[in-house]
Amino acid sequence: MIEEIISWLIAAKEKIILAQNEQLMIDEKSNRKDLVTNMDREIQAFLIEKIHSAYPQAKILAEEEGYSDLPDLSGQVFIIDPIDGTLNFVVQGENFCIMLAYYEDGIGQLGFIYDVMRDELYWGGKKIGVYKNDIKLPQPKDLPLEKGLVAINSYLFGHDRFNIHAIGEQSIGVRMCGCAGLELIAMLKGNHIGYISNLSPWDYAAGNVLLDVFGMKYSGFSGDPLTFHGREYYLAATPTAYETILEMLEFE
Template sequence: MKTVNIEQVKNWLMEAGEFIKESLTKTLEVKEKSNRKDLVTNIDEETQQFLIKKIQEVYPKDKILGEEQGYSTIDSLDGRIWIIDPIDGTMNFVIEQENFCIMLGIFEDGIGQLGFIYDVMRGELYWGGKELGVYRNKEKLSAPDPVDLRDGLLGFNAYMYGENVHGAKAVANASMGIRVSGCAGLEMIALLKGSHVGYISNLAPWDYAPGMVLLESFGYQSTTLTGEALSFDGREYFAAAMPENHQKIVAMFKENMTEKQRNE
């Protein structure tokens, strides 16, 4: 299997970021997917196609799992898979024109090898892997010092909190407070920086896979709300935190779920 050229991948992401920034001066074609709050633009689709073309030219035997254009399912996790979210935080992109990321993860036989989160408008690329460590652009980062759940902020999915999904408010109340960014990539960055102590949401594989690689490099655990391994198949409830906090979060969700919900 051909070794991935990390510098080449970083250049692809930078080039994609420039394309996205240039698109902000033009008229976007915005479409609804499942509902009026689930948006996709022509720029999401074109950015993904740009990255797919680059990958297929250099690594033609590799698989691709991506949010748009019919790449959203995959037959197995065998081999090397590139997992792409061309614009994570599309509503932010459309309305705020900031607070969105390009996300890309590389997995081999289901094991995360490399992760990339590019905060386009801030020009910050977080990248790395278990063997490499985690970098922000060229600066190598250190894992944040552990902070107890009761003393830290949680990144949270707004719907889960508002509707108290599986007792989400009890988990939120165990922390100092919640923050909602509307972008999984930015939430992962907040964990990497240590400004948040956990992240709870409902995510698709392209939302969580790239960040998982980086989080695991710093000792974070990323699972379902009940502590099970993520399936990489459709949307899943997601919880990430350092081990002690993760254990507390999972225990609270289990306590508030029915037996049927825990086994779903």
């Protein structure tokens, strides 16, 4: 299954590279900062077609058009973000990624985060480890909040929701790049100790599988499990930083 999925992702990447010479068709979703392009739709349709023909019984949860909710995660489920960081994709032409996760009965088995323009595929799962292309990543250190960089969603940080500003101050620095997949890659590399945001299931499904490999922690802001329904507050961090951040978050 792994080689098969990787071949789909490489084909998806080639579609994106080819399309760079053509004009993107861009639509606004909920507001002027929430965009979808013809490439988001094409990549999603391409991946769904591949999954349907290889795994006809599998269910699909995906960002665009009619696939964005599932009543439950029973059985085989593929979770897709065809282009994570669509705004970066449109404006920068880089700093976006394709994400795909494979779950069985709600348990993450495989995760793939593909930084397309850098040609860096982060992938893995339990008993496999986490790889960057074909290089196995070492276990990141379990650094505390005050020794590491933390990525924070700009709305939450800018509005100082839930005491997040104090969390940023206690860290050694706040970063934001506008792409959940890249923020999760930064944790897998040990570059960041945490990520605090407001995400949909396809934003965190693949990353969580890879964080699991390293024993990193993630949850909603009350420490509650993620629901995989709609947008929800999301905290991921090293085990030590997770405890500190959860305690500092003023939520409910």
